Amino acid sequence: MKVGLIKEEKNPPDSRVPLTPSQCQYLRQINPDLEIFIQSSQERCFSDLEYQEKEISVVNDISSCDILLGVKEVPTDVLIPQKTYLFFSHTHKKQPYNRKLLQTILEKKIRLIDYECLCNTQGKRVIAFGHWAGVVGAHNAILAWGKRHQSFALKPMHKCHNFAEAKTYYNNLPLPNFKIVITGDGRVSNGAATVLDLMKIKQVSPKDFLKQEFSHPVYTKLSVNNMYSRKDNRVFDESNYYECPKKYNSIFTPYTQVSDIMINGIYWEKGVPAFFSKEDTKKDDFKIKVIADITCDIAPDASIPCTIRPSTISEPIYGYDPYLEAETKPFQPQSIDIMAVDNLPNELPRDASEDFGKQLINRVWDELKKSDSKMIYDATIAIDGKLNKPYEYLQDFVDYK
Incomplete structure (x- = not known):
């Protein structure tokens, strides 16, 4: 052969x-x-x-x-x-x-x-390359937060020789008491969690994430049953959800009200309800300011309606203005910062x-x-x-x- x-x-x-x-x-x-x-x-x-x-x-x-x-x-x-x-x-x-x-x-x-x-x-x-997409996506999410608040400068992953070098920058990052929500429980989300664990960000349950305040940074991982419910109010059935996603509604809204950063690592197909709407992003209680959209499905047919285009490794972050419903410069007070690189593993x-x-x-x-x-x-x-x-x-x- x-x-x-x-x-x-x-x-x-x-x-x-x-x-x-x-x-x-x-x-x-x-x-x-x-x-x-x-x-x-x-x-x-x-x-x-x-x-x-x-x-x-x-x-x-x-x-x-x-x-x-x-x-x-x-x-x-x-x-x-x-x-x-x-x-x-x-x-x-x-x-x-x-x-x-x-x-x-x-x-x-x-x-x-x-x-x-x-x-x-x-x-x-x-x-699959999913694990490494999650690793780089989480790294970029924290990088975006540091730039947004001008609190620290994390070296871009693609400028690191390998992951071993990147990990040396995770100790002693001046992280605030923010909350990070990760969607999904597969390769991508597990890769993202690997980075957050190395940064000593503590994982908590979805329930505690929603109900409690913490004196240290935390993250939670959501499975599909945490994010969707049946329209007919029957008990959630995961196999049925994957077969008939149109029978389900998003119940993600509570997480938009307490999360500072969202890392989207769940596989999406047309017909699955979006996590939230453009109108939701305009509300005073919509708290998310950084979205690392690793799945990178482009609106309007997407789970993240403010992912309006892919970004690039050299310029990974752009801003989304909820009121104009348009792209803007990143790191502005009114913007939601979007990281939507569609070939993330190529950074490592x-x-x-x-x-x-x-x-x-x-x-x-x-x-x-x-x-x-x-x-x-x-x-x-x-x-x-x-x-x-x-x-x-x-x-x-x-x-x-």
Whole structure:
């Protein structure tokens, strides 16, 4: 089997990799018939030389490879026909901006395996960058608070060599007695909690968070049952919520009245009620002043109505004026400061890549070698110029002119 690591060519550039040099070396050691080729790139967090030092071939042309691994979406003009690709395509939710990508994949008879769709027998994703998105998102939330109040200057994560360096700045931060609410209880929110724990911010229960005052900074994590209730007043049913979110209302309002910072780390799909409305942000009792929107779904179809655009690693924070319902400069008295970087793990590319590669090797690699892997089948969006059966619902999406 010949495997190629493609050069990331989406703009803005991404420096993450699906496999590090050491991981490529390890895979070759345990798979004698495996050949790995690295498409030369100046953008990667691991240099061409680092791969070559592990005796991994670096080339310009990877068209001889059977399987091509990337991270972000591949530009349509560089897709190689009739190859197997693995990357995050962002197509399975009918994302309009990637319609042409999926159409081209079908035209070129490419087999597309989407990392986001790789799941175990319980339906849980087996590979993701979510933990590191949460880590960087929480770091940026605290950075934004420090800038807003001019109380401390936290070094941006992307200027740190790695997470180990970032952690050295967490001791003795002059944090006030603020309250932080984290939405979700998965990889992203757990990553965010990791940072807050390192900053010695204490976790409290949702009930205590709402009812008590503290003499030190605190945070709480909310599961879906803390944020939504059934419209018919019946007992909350989590499985029913995921199947029929339109039957539920948001009950998030009490948290907007006591929280200073919100870190949004929960997966969202169209039909799920927004946490709050634009009108809510105008009310005197709406207290949140910093929102780290890690999920970064853009309004109007989003859980955070004031996330009006993605931000960038170089300029991660913008202001939202609730009264004008428009973007403004950040750190203004009337603004809500929004952090909505949509490629957060790329601020810690070496850490994120190392973790991602471990998941790929431990949970996916053996499945790739099987001819009848259900995991791979269920994550295959397109094959031989057609949508795979689990994704035939995308036909109207690709047929749209």
